[in-house]
Amino acid sequence: MHKTTQRLIELDKKYLWHPFTQMADWLAGEPVIIERGEGYYLMDTEGRRYIDGVSSLWCNVHGHSVRMIDEAIRRQLDEIAHCTLLGLGQSRSIELAERLIRIAPRGLSKVFYSDCGATAVEIALKMAYQYWHNRGDKLRTRFIALRESYHGDTVGSVSVGGMELFHGIYKPLLFETLFAPTPHPYRFNGTPQQCAQHSLNAIESLLKDNAGTIAGIILEPKVQGAAGMIVHPAGFLKGVETLARKYDVLLIVDEVATGFGRTGKMFACEHEDVRPDLMCVAKGISGGYLPLAATLTTQTIFDAFLGRVDEFKTFYHGHTYTGNALACAAGLASLDLFEKNHVLKKMSEKTDLIVVALEDIRTLPFVGDVRQCGMMVGIELVKNKTTKESFEYKHTLGAKLCAAMRPKGVMLRPLGDVIVLMPAPAMDRMTLTKLLAVVCDSIQNDLPEIVKGL
Numbered sequence: 001m002h003k004t005t006q007r008l009i010e011l012d013k014k015y016l017w018h019p020f021t022q023m024a025d026w027l028a029g030e031p032v033i034i035e036r037g038e039g040y041y042l043m044d045t046e047g048r049r050y051i052d053g054v055s056s057l058w059c060n061v062h063g064h065s066v067r068m069i070d071e072a073i074r075r076q077l078d079e080i081a082h083c084t085l086l087g088l089g090q091s092r093s094i095e096l097a098e099r100l101i102r103i104a105p106r107g108l109s110k111v112f113y114s115d116c117g118a119t120a121v122e123i124a125l126k127m128a129y130q131y132w133h134n135r136g137d138k139l140r141t142r143f144i145a146l147r148e149s150y151h152g153d154t155v156g157s158v159s160v161g162g163m164e165l166f167h168g169i170y171k172p173l174l175f176e177t178l179f180a181p182t183p184h185p186y187r188f189n190g191t192p193q194q195c196a197q198h199s200l201n202a203i204e205s206l207l208k209d210n211a212g213t214i215a216g217i218i219l220e221p222k223v224q225g226a227a228g229m230i231v232h233p234a235g236f237l238k239g240v241e242t243l244a245r246k247y248d249v250l251l252i253v254d255e256v257a258t259g260f261g262r263t264g265k266m267f268a269c270e271h272e273d274v275r276p277d278l279m280c281v282a283k284g285i286s287g288g289y290l291p292l293a294a295t296l297t298t299q300t301i302f303d304a305f306l307g308r309v310d311e312f313k314t315f316y317h318g319h320t321y322t323g324n325a326l327a328c329a330a331g332l333a334s335l336d337l338f339e340k341n342h343v344l345k346k347m348s349e350k351t352d353l354i355v356v357a358l359e360d361i362r363t364l365p366f367v368g369d370v371r372q373c374g375m376m377v378g379i380e381l382v383k384n385k386t387t388k389e390s391f392e393y394k395h396t397l398g399a400k401l402c403a404a405m406r407p408k409g410v411m412l413r414p415l416g417d418v419i420v421l422m423p424a425p426a427m428d429r430m431t432l433t434k435l436l437a438v439v440c441d442s443i444q445n446d447l448p449e450i451v452k453g454l
């Protein structure tokens with residue numbers, strides 16, 4: 001190991017606290033320190049190369065060190081890096097807002113910027129609540145969400161989150177949310193259609209039983225990422241929209257993970273022609289370059305906040321780096337690249353590659369379920385394929401398998417025992433083929449050995 005690597009690891013262990021990480025394990029291990037990115041590869045301080053198989057935690061879109069985005073940021077740097085949007089306009093944030101509305105589901109016409117997925121969700125929740133409040137409907141203080149949903153880690157977004165592992169401990173700090181079962185076909189006794197209907201029925205019961213007190217329904221459209229890439233049955237999203245309209249509550253879609261091409265369309269809502277009242281985007285919005293997020297909403301909601309200052313209808317919310325100019329410049333360049341490189345059009349042949357590889361993987365020992373929507377893939381490992389019994393959490397099997405892929409040049413981060421693949425939507429076929437081959441090989445050859453040693 002190089003001296004500089006050694007030194008960086010020492011300093012990291014001395015000074016950093018990493019997100020979603022048991023630091024005792026981290027301190028006992030030998031972390032990889034990334035120094036460079038090139039295309040779809042990450043390079044560490046030892047000169048080793050890894051395919052970035054989860055798009056640097058689901059945000060990278062066109063690869064790393066992409067010339068057009070790099071140059072857009074440099075050009076912006078020559079003008080201004082950041083100025084506030086509190087009381088001022090800024091060129092890039094205006095241009096990006098127009099572009100976002102042009103590609104967003106119909107009906108969305110206003111953009112409220114922030115800087116991460118969690119804040120985009122916080123903003124949607126507060127807007128939804130205040131929308132009703134401003135109209136004089138002050139009893140609508142609660143939201144319906146799906147169990148096992150994930151909307152970010154701030155207290156408001158955790159309140160509408162349903163993942164026991166991440167959220168359970170914070171319950172005493174949270175506001176009350178009504179939860180409906182996640183439509184999870186693999187863990188449901190019945191057909192995918194019955195599974196979807198079961199969840200829809202539960203949502204409808206909540207809407208009926210709590211009439212007049214619900215501000216909105218929030219969900220991750222099509223794919224529940226953090227829950228383990230749970231892919232909803234076809235028609236479920238449309239069903240939720242229909243219920244939102246029937247019971248006159250707002251529909252909030254959290255496209256933070258699914259947006260910007262991840263599912264094969266620009267936004268997952270497009271699969272079922274769904275028109276949300278509020279849409280949260282983050283992760284891929286800047287091409288995965290800089291922290292940026294946005295909450296998109298309709299003219300109707302926007303209009304409910306208009307009035308004299310002393311009517312107190314103003315949306316009193318903002319963040320210092322709201323609509324950062326460098327990040328917006330990256331976002332604009334990313335949207336240009338979508339067009340220039342026909343990213344969405346080229347995705348179907350790449351999803352075909354994934355589908356074929358997954359057919360092989362499905363037959364391997366310990367593979368309980370494979371789930372896929374566009375470039376979002378979850379491979380769930382189970383102890384017993386017949387009973388679907390899981391491995392014990394303490395074994396951290398998913399992490400061990402992903403660690404075994406590193407020497408083979410693949411960098412992944414699992415969700416428990418779900419191996420997640422989320423290659424960049426623009427990843428080339430050759431790199432994608434290699435990624436799939438390593439994953440398949442590791443499940444076939446490394447996994448049985450790891451299981452034996454548990």
Ligand SMILES: *Cc1c(COP(=O)(O)O)cnc(C)c1O
Pocket residue numbers: 115116117118119121150151152153220225226254255256257258282283
């Ligand atoms: C990642 C994610 C978030 C949170 O985004 P951050 O930028 O990490 O705050 C919210 N919702 C969904 C669906 C996500 O996948």
